[in-house]
Amino acid sequence: MEHSAHAEHHGSKNEVRNVTIVLTVLTIIELALGFMMMKMVDGSAGKLSTKAFIIILMIAKAYYIVGYFMHLKHELRNMIMTIVVPLLLFVWFIIAFLYDGNSFKHLRNTYDPYKNAQKSVIVEKKEEGGEHKTEEPAEKH
Amino acid sequence: MSTLTTATVPTKWWSGGKSPFNVEYGKLMMWYFLMSDAFTFGAFLIAYGTVRFSTNGWPDPNHVFKSYPFASESTFAPLVFVSIMTFILIISSVTMVLAVKAGQEMNKRKVVVNLILTIIGGLAFLSCQAWEWNHLHHEGAWWGHNPFLNADGTQSTTNFTNFFFTITGFHGFHVFSGVIINIIMLIMTLNGVFEKRGHYLMIEKAGLYWHFVDLVWVFVFTCFYLI
Amino acid sequence: MSNEAVLHAPTTTITHHHDAHADHGHEHHHHETFITKYVFSQDHKMIAKQFLITGMVWAVLGGLMSVLFRLQLGYPDAKFPWLQDLLGKFWVEDGKITAQAYYALVTTHGTVLVFFVLTAGLSGTFANFLIPLQIGARDMASPFMNMLSYWFFFAASCVMLSSLFVETGPFSGGWTAYPPLSALGQASPGSKTGMDLWLIAMALFVVSSLLGGLNYIATVLNMRTKGMSMTRMPLTIWALFFTAVLGVLSFPVLFSGFILLIFDRNFGTSFYLSDLYVNGVTLPNEGGSAILFQHLFWFLGHPEVYIILLPAMGMVSEILSTNARKPIFGYIAMIGSLFAIAILAFLVWAHHMFVTGLNPFLGSIFVLLTLLIAVPSAIKVFNWLTTLWRGNIRFTPGMLFAIGFVSLFISGGLTGIWLGNSALDIHLHDTYFVIAHFHIVMGVASMFGMFAGVYHWYPKMYGRYLNNTLAYTHFWITLIGAYLIFWPMHYQGLAGMPRRYYDYSIWESFKQFAELNRFISTVAMVVFATQLLFLFNFFYSIFKGRKVTNQNPWGSTTLEWTAPIRPGHGNWPGEIPEVHRWAYDYGKDGRDFVPQTEPVGANESHH
Numbered sequence: 001m002e003h004s005a006h007a008e009h010h011g012s013k014n015e016v017r018n019v020t021i022v023l024t025v026l027t028i029i030e031l032a033l034g035f036m037m038m039k040m041v042d043g044s045a046g047k048l049s050t051k052a053f054i055i056i057l058m059i060a061k062a063y064y065i066v067g068y069f070m071h072l073k074h075e076l077r078n079m080i081m082t083i084v085v086p087l088l089l090f091v092w093f094i095i096a097f098l099y100d101g102n103s104f105k106h107l108r109n110t111y112d113p114y115k116n117a118q119k120s121v122i123v124e125k126k127e128e129g130g131e132h133k134t135e136e137p138a139e140k141h
Numbered sequence: 142m143s144t145l146t147t148a149t150v151p152t153k154w155w156s157g158g159k160s161p162f163n164v165e166y167g168k169l170m171m172w173y174f175l176m177s178d179a180f181t182f183g184a185f186l187i188a189y190g191t192v193r194f195s196t197n198g199w200p201d202p203n204h205v206f207k208s209y210p211f212a213s214e215s216t217f218a219p220l221v222f223v224s225i226m227t228f229i230l231i232i233s234s235v236t237m238v239l240a241v242k243a244g245q246e247m248n249k250r251k252v253v254v255n256l257i258l259t260i261i262g263g264l265a266f267l268s269c270q271a272w273e274w275n276h277l278h279h280e281g282a283w284w285g286h287n288p289f290l291n292a293d294g295t296q297s298t299t300n301f302t303n304f305f306f307t308i309t310g311f312h313g314f315h316v317f318s319g320v321i322i323n324i325i326m327l328i329m330t331l332n333g334v335f336e337k338r339g340h341y342l343m344i345e346k347a348g349l350y351w352h353f354v355d356l357v358w359v360f361v362f363t364c365f366y367l368i
Numbered sequence: 369m370s371n372e373a374v375l376h377a378p379t380t381t382i383t384h385h386h387d388a389h390a391d392h393g394h395e396h397h398h399h400e401t402f403i404t405k406y407v408f409s410q411d412h413k414m415i416a417k418q419f420l421i422t423g424m425v426w427a428v429l430g431g432l433m434s435v436l437f438r439l440q441l442g443y444p445d446a447k448f449p450w451l452q453d454l455l456g457k458f459w460v461e462d463g464k465i466t467a468q469a470y471y472a473l474v475t476t477h478g479t480v481l482v483f484f485v486l487t488a489g490l491s492g493t494f495a496n497f498l499i500p501l502q503i504g505a506r507d508m509a510s511p512f513m514n515m516l517s518y519w520f521f522f523a524a525s526c527v528m529l530s531s532l533f534v535e536t537g538p539f540s541g542g543w544t545a546y547p548p549l550s551a552l553g554q555a556s557p558g559s560k561t562g563m564d565l566w567l568i569a570m571a572l573f574v575v576s577s578l579l580g581g582l583n584y585i586a587t588v589l590n591m592r593t594k595g596m597s598m599t600r601m602p603l604t605i606w607a608l609f610f611t612a613v614l615g616v617l618s619f620p621v622l623f624s625g626f627i628l629l630i631f632d633r634n635f636g637t638s639f640y641l642s643d644l645y646v647n648g649v650t651l652p653n654e655g656g657s658a659i660l661f662q663h664l665f666w667f668l669g670h671p672e673v674y675i676i677l678l679p680a681m682g683m684v685s686e687i688l689s690t691n692a693r694k695p696i697f698g699y700i701a702m703i704g705s706l707f708a709i710a711i712l713a714f715l716v717w718a719h720h721m722f723v724t725g726l727n728p729f730l731g732s733i734f735v736l737l738t739l740l741i742a743v744p745s746a747i748k749v750f751n752w753l754t755t756l757w758r759g760n761i762r763f764t765p766g767m768l769f770a771i772g773f774v775s776l777f778i779s780g781g782l783t784g785i786w787l788g789n790s791a792l793d794i795h796l797h798d799t800y801f802v803i804a805h806f807h808i809v810m811g812v813a814s815m816f817g818m819f820a821g822v823y824h825w826y827p828k829m830y831g832r833y834l835n836n837t838l839a840y841t842h843f844w845i846t847l848i849g850a851y852l853i854f855w856p857m858h859y860q861g862l863a864g865m866p867r868r869y870y871d872y873s874i875w876e877s878f879k880q881f882a883e884l885n886r887f888i889s890t891v892a893m894v895v896f897a898t899q900l901l902f903l904f905n906f907f908y909s910i911f912k913g914r915k916v917t918n919q920n921p922w923g924s925t926t927l928e929w930t931a932p933i934r935p936g937h938g939n940w941p942g943e944i945p946e947v948h949r950w951a952y953d954y955g956k957d958g959r960d961f962v963p964q965t966e967p968v969g970a971n972e973s974h975h
Contacts, residue, residue: 012242020235027227034220034367038203042292051368058363062356069238069352078154079162083172086617089714090183096718096730097187097663101194103727104657109197112643119197122294157504157947158594166509166586173582177616184624184667188660192639195657285636298655303637307628 019068026061030054171346175353178315182357185311186364189304198291200301202366205282205289210272223366226269227358233262234355237323241348244341249330252344256327259351263320270313274306282306305365312361315354322347400937408519410511411937415518416497417829420822422518422525423489424903430480435896437473440465442889444873444882458537467870471540472558474868478543479566480528481811483573486676488521490818491615494679495584495608497825501928502602504593504945506938509586513579520576524569531565539566542868544669547640547661551632554646563633567626574619574626581619584612593927595947599703600964602926602951603696606703607682610710611675618671618714625664632656659725666717673810674713678706680817681748681777684770686951687824688752690924691767692759693960695952698751705744705751712741722790723797731790738788745781749774760955764922765839766824772847773816779851780809783858798868801861804854812850819846822906827921831934832913838905842898849895856884925963926951 033050040047067073072080108115154161162169193199203219212218236258243251281288284306287299326347335341409415439448447463454460459469496514500507508514531538540558541549545566553560588609592601628639632653640661641653689696696702719738722731752774761767783805786792796802819842826834865878872878872885920929927947931939945965953962957973 016235016238016242020231023231024228027224027231030363030367031220031224034203037367038219042201054363054367058359061359065234065352065356065359069234069355070349075164076154076162079164079172082162083176086176086613087179089617092715093183093667094187094190096734097191097660098194099730100659100663100718100727101191101657103730104195104659104725105197107725108195115197119295121296123290123296153597155597156594157592157596157600160590161598162589164590166590169586169590170509170513170582173585173616174578177578177582177620180617181620181624184621184664185628188624188628188639188664191660191663192655192657195660196655284631285638299636299638300655303631303639307631307637311627 015068019064022064023061026057026064030057033057165342167342168346168349171349175349178353182308182311182360185304185308186360189308189364192300192304196298196300198293198295198297200287200289200297201292204292205277205301206273206366208276220366222269222273223362226266226273227362229262229266229269230355230358233259233266234352236262237348237351241341241345244335244344247336247341249333249336252330252335252341253327256323256330256344260320260323260327263316263323263351267313267316267320270309270316274309277302277305308361309365312354312357315357319347319351319354322350408515410507410515412496412500412508412511412514413829413935415514416493418518419488419492419496419521422522423485423493424906426480426484426489426525428899428903430477430485431896431899433473433477433480435893436465437470437477438889438892440470440870441872442886444871458535468537468540468557470870471542471868472538472562475540475542475558476528476532476538479539479570482543482672482676483570484521484525484528486811486814486818487577487615487672488573490814491608491611491675491679492518492521492580493818494604494683494821494825495580495612497829498604498928499584499587499608500591501828501931501935501939502605502926502951503588503591503596504927504940504947505587505591506940506944508583509591510583514583517576517579517583520572520579524572524576527565527572528569531562531569534561534565536560536562538562544662544665545629546665547629547632547658548644551629551640552644552646552651553633554649567630567633571623571626574623577615577619581612581615584608585616588612593944593947596927596964599700600947600950602682603685603699603702603706604679604682606706607678607685610706611678614671614675614678614710614713618668618675621664622668625661625668628664629661659721662721662724663718666720667714669720670717671713673806674709676810676814677817678709680773680814680820681706683817683821683824684752684773685755686926687766687770687820688755688774689952689954690824690922691762691764691770692756693762693923693954694755694759695954695956696751697754697757698747699950699952701747702751705747708744709741712737712744716741719788719790719793722793728790735788735790739785741788742781742785745777749778749781764823765834765836765843766820768840768843769816769820769823772843773813773820775847776808776813776816776850780805780807780813784809795864796861798866799861800857800865800867803867804857804861807857808850808854812854816846819843819902824922825928826906826909827916827933828928828931830910830913831916832909833916833921834905834909834913838901842902842905845898846895849891849898852891853888853895856888860884920963923961925953925961927964930963930965 033054037047037050040050066083072083109119110116154163160166160169206223207217207219209216209218209222209225236255240252240255240259243255277283282302282305284303285299287297287302289297289301291297326344329335329343330341335343404410406414409418436451439446448460448465449463451465452460452463459465465473496508499505536557538558539545539550539562540556541563545563549555550559550563553563588601588605592598628637631637632639632641638653638656640658641651641656642658644651644653685696685702716734716738718726718730718734722734726734756771783801787796787802787805823834823839826832860878860881863877863881865872865881869875869878873882916933919933922929927945930945932941947964948967949962949964951964953964954960956962
């Protein structure tokens with residue numbers, strides 16, 4: 001407690017500046033990775049690991065915003081726990097949903113011949129930017 | 142903060158008669174409301190992820206979000222406009238922090254200045270979003286309409302635009318309500334309400350909300366524009 | 369934030385109870401009109417009564433709906449022309465309840481009972497009533513938000529009620545509102561205006577429960593009186609606290625799911641829709657996943673079960689201990705198991721979806737997590753039984769209902785172990801076995817918890833007693849009736865009889881159950897009529913019941929009985945009492961009970 005009290009009174013100005021710099025740098029790294037990814041092949045290991053790294057950076061940014069801007073780091077430990085522990089529910093929330101989403105894709109590709117065929121039909125691309133295109137209901141058999 | 146807690150005897154936070162977290166109930170409620178809201182946004186983003194995982198192919202965001210105001214039709218400038226939006230929100234978060242700090246120091250003038258800057262940041266962000274929505278709409282994108290093809294050239298589902306407009310719309314709605322809250326705070330500050338009250342705790346709560354909006358954007362930005 | 373600001377803030381009624389007391393002084397001089405006292409009241413006790421009575425109105429309506437559709441199931445060939453005169457042609461045609469009306473009844477019965485009666489009516493009532501009184505607070509953290517919480521619930525009620533009167537009828541796609549049926553107006557008349565109103569009502573309800581839940585959490589954490597540490601709180605408060613946490617974290621997910629559903633219904637999106645033909649027309653929707661909605665729905669839906677059950681568990685623990693004149697057995701284990709249940713509640717949602725196309729491997733993990741719930745549930749059951757063991761039991765009506773709760777929780781809980789298996793679920797899903805399981809363990813058991821609470825705290829609410837003879841009649845008929853209604857359904861379910869069918873008499877396989885169905889329907893009507901007895905008792909006793917003359921009629925240790933018999937706004941006229949011990953010092957050192965307010969004596973033994 002004493003420590004945080006000090007931080008509030010003396011370190012605050014510097015802290016705001018430092019966190020702003022950190023957030024800016026993290027965002028710039030994210031953007032740089034975003035530009036790098038454009039040249040990578042879809043689904044390649046390189047692209048996937050870059051995406052994973054971007055997600056880690058995203059969580060780091062969230063940590064700085066919640067911890068310093070929202071001041072959670074300077075609250076009492078018990079309060080931090082009541083906020084952070086329930087967020088762990090997201091772990092299973094995300095895993096289960098995404099896993100089942102992926103499984104649903106395989107189900108559809110396996111048992112729906114139309115879907116399976118559709119996934120490799122290249123559509124004639126109009127010029128960049130495109131124009132207002134009306135959605136036709138897909139033909140089915 | 143030090144008056145009560147620097148006593149040599151460890152404080153019994155949980156023994157009743159005081160807040161175990163040393164915060165007033167309003168701030169506690171705001172925190173738990175934000176937790177709740179985090180689950181709302183979490184559910185949206187996870188639903189987006191689930192549908193994306195269950196779909197063959199997905200449009201490349203770099204070929205969708207590639208323009209900026211006054212650019213020519215053929216401009217290919219991915220990530221440029223959205224990074225401007227991101228920085229606007231980060232900067233407005235910083236000014237909000239400064240407003241809260243100024244409130245703790247009971248510095249009314251500084252509170253007013255920083256609140257105005259925050260409101261301007263919020264409005265700037267909303268304007269950017271309005272431009273982007275309008276631009277995409279002109280390209281034929283809307284709820285139920287997706288003019289973009291998958292990255293591999295196959296037909297894309299409308300869920301790409303469906304989720305984009307729903308989630309950025311819901312976030313934009315939060316920014317909008319945040320701006321409204323900040324305007325109310327500004328008016329209350331100008332009227333000297335907080336000075337009479339002797340504390341600027343309301344500004345802190347509004348600040349929490351504003352930072353949360355920024356926080357959500359970190360996730361929305363990553364999920365829709367980067368990966 | 370600086371402490372000075374917090375502690376000396378004149379408008380915040382936090383922490384320091386001296387501050388709160390000063391505030392209270394102000395409110396006493398405030399003139400209360402009829403409107404501020406009974407309608408837009410900010411007194412937690414009045415808001416609790418508002419929740420209770422609105423909940424009771426809904427319970428009667430929802431119960432009546434079940435009687436109507438049981439009429440169809442029990443007597444598929446009979447004609448009721450008088451019902452047609454009463455309800456009109458949408459509901460009853462040629463003296464028979466129409467198929468559309470049947471599904472509307474089933475749907476509304478489910479929605480109303482789950483959300484309006486057992487969520488708002490149960491935790492809304494008792495969280496509001498008991499939290500400030502049992503932790504020693506003048507009122508909720510934010511009385512104003514508390515009032516809003518009720519009025520959002522009231523608005524939700526009005527919208528839901530109005531949906532009963534629209535031309536195309538109320539929503540009729542089941543309380544789970546699965547798309548595509550709920551998303552496509554052309555698929556069913558009930559999915560037109562009725563569904564829109566249903567969604568609006570539910571959205572308002574989510575707001576109400578959020579406002580309430582935040583308040584309950586902040587109050588329990590911040591407003592406990594001096595000495596009331598968390599481990600001295602009565603188990604009711606612990607249970608209501610976890611209930612609020614569950615609500616605050618799970619309702620928003622449902623809310624998101626509903627927003628996506630609203631977009632699918634009105635704005636041409638396909639979040640949940642794909643590959644659809646309705647009445648021979650191919651729909652353009654493509655790429656959505658109906659399973660996604662089920663995931664989102666049950667991410668709330670499962671915690672919702674515990675939102676319903678936990679308050680009942682908490683109240684039952686308190687009532688059992690008080691009326692067995694024994695300390696609750698395993699107090700810390702009780703808290704631990706509540707906590708474990710609250711955590712597991714978030715991890716098991718997909719066990720409602722084993723056969724919907726859920727990945728079977730994922731399903732097996734959900735089986736494991738689901739069966740884990742048996743552990744904390746069993747801890748609770750054994751602790752209740754050991755609390756009763758060799759107790760000096762007083763069979764008050766509240767106590768009887770509490771014991772009935774334990775009985776129902778055991779019988780309904782055991783079938784949960786069957787249903788938690790994804791392999792058994794292939795046979796049992798969507799049968800009457802499921803109906804029997806969740807009605808006993810969640811529906812009737814929680815109703816019993818609610819009745820126990822009402823009988824036990826009625827003297828505190830109204831300063832009068834309920835009539836005991838009526839209460840005992842009510843108890844025995846309801847308990848026996850509940851078993852007679854739902855026990856046979858297990859056999860029907862095992863035989864494969866599906867739920868949600870309009871008429872079983874045309875199915876060769878289910879004709880054999882005609883007699884049984886008639887029996888169930890008859891008992892259901894008797895049990896419903898018995899509830900009217902309770903209603904009469906409740907409202908009659910408000911005005912004519914025997915007056916309470918003893919401040920502590922049950923000889924209870926908890927704080928609410930140290931307040932005046934009819935506490936005013938602010939609960940205690942003087943200082944808020946200070947707490948010196950846990951809530952369960954019954955039969956200690958030769959004394960019948962020791963109130964929480966009594967300082968620990970020098971020679972006192974440890975509990």
